Amino acid sequence: MTDEEHSKSGDEHTVFIGSKPFMNYVTGVVMQFTTQGANEVMIKGRGKFITRCVDVAEVASKRFLTDQIEVADVKLDSEAFKNKEGRDIRVSTIEIMLKRK
Amino acid sequence: MTDEEHSKSGDEHTVFIGSKPFMNYVTGVVMQFTTQGANEVMIKGRGKFITRCVDVAEVASKRFLTDQIEVADVKLDSEAFKNKEGRDIRVSTIEIMLKRK
Numbered sequence: 001m002t003d004e005e006h007s008k009s010g011d012e013h014t015v016f017i018g019s020k021p022f023m024n025y026v027t028g029v030v031m032q033f034t035t036q037g038a039n040e041v042m043i044k045g046r047g048k049f050i051t052r053c054v055d056v057a058e059v060a061s062k063r064f065l066t067d068q069i070e071v072a073d074v075k076l077d078s079e080a081f082k083n084k085e086g087r088d089i090r091v092s093t094i095e096i097m098l099k100r101k
Numbered sequence: 102m103t104d105e106e107h108s109k110s111g112d113e114h115t116v117f118i119g120s121k122p123f124m125n126y127v128t129g130v131v132m133q134f135t136t137q138g139a140n141e142v143m144i145k146g147r148g149k150f151i152t153r154c155v156d157v158a159e160v161a162s163k164r165f166l167t168d169q170i171e172v173a174d175v176k177l178d179s180e181a182f183k184n185k186e187g188r189d190i191r192v193s194t195i196e197i198m199l200k201r202k
Contacts, residue, residue, distance in 0.1 A: 051151040054193040058179040063191070074175035076197070078159040090164070092155040096177070 013038040017045035017053045025052070029060040033069060033100065040072070043096040046079070050094045057096045072099035114139040118146035118154045126153070130161045134170060134201065141173070144197040147180070151195045158197045173200035 013032045017025055025043075032038040045053040061069045075095040083089045114133045118126055126144075133139040146154035162170050176196040184190045 048152055050155050051149055051193070054151050054177050054195060057177060058191065058193045062179060071177050074177060076155050076158060076172050076175060078163060090159065092152070092159045094155060 013040065014042040014044060015056075017043060017049045017056060019049075022052070022055070025056045026059050026064065029056060029098065030064045033065060033098075039100045041069075041098045043098065044094070046093040047091045050092060053094050053096055057098060061098060068101060069098050070101055071096060073097040114141065115143040115145060116157075118144060118150045118157060120150075123153070123156070126157045127160050127165065130157060130199065131165045134166060134199075140201045142170075142199045144199065145195070147194040148192045151193060154195050154197055158199060162199060169202060170199050171202055172197060174198040 013036065015025060015028045015032070029041050029043065032041045043053050043057055057071055061071060073095075074097070076092065077095075078090050078092045080088060080090050114137065116126060116129045116133070130142050130144065133142045144154050144158055158172055162172060174196075175198070177193065178196075179191050179193045181189060181191050
């Protein structure tokens with residue numbers, strides 16, 4: 001994984017969701033908890049990847065780490081910027097915090 | 102709107118997000134607050150419509166009812182069922198609670 005997709009700063013374990021195969025992200029999240037001993041993992045994504053963020057969180061917490069982790073917090077936001085044509089564009093973002101129970 | 106997409110039970114104002122034009126849903130949410138006097142509106146969706154739920158919540162709260170409503174709570178879940186071929190399928194769901202500030 002590149003730094004952009006899988007970064008750590010101190011205790012913060014973060015997985016950015018993009019267009020790689022779905023299970024890459026699930027495995028990434030699960031391994032942060034299992035082999036890297038994280039107590040919290042943040043899943044972040046924007047735009048069309050938001051559904052995928054929720055899917056990753058659900059599959060990691062309900063199928064792989066059943067009864068071990070849970071969704072502790074969900075933050076929604078949006079970023080506004082101008083596109084090449086100068087039009088105002090808004091993109092929604094999501095941050096899902098998974099926590100060890 | 103049909104009952105399925107726009108239901109009320111007591112105080113609960115709920116908008117189900119589907120494949121109609123995006124602004125239908127934004128208008129639906131905004132009108133619950135403005136003309137119907139709701140203090141809370143729930144946005145619900147599943148699967149590929151999850152991104153759209155977040156978009157509707159963001160546009161309603163940041164562009165239309167700026168500083169008047171906010172995202173009070175977000176719940177993620179998933180529903181498991183068998184498809185026609187008998188395979189286990191999981192679909193993620195989201196519930197976004199918007200509240201008057």
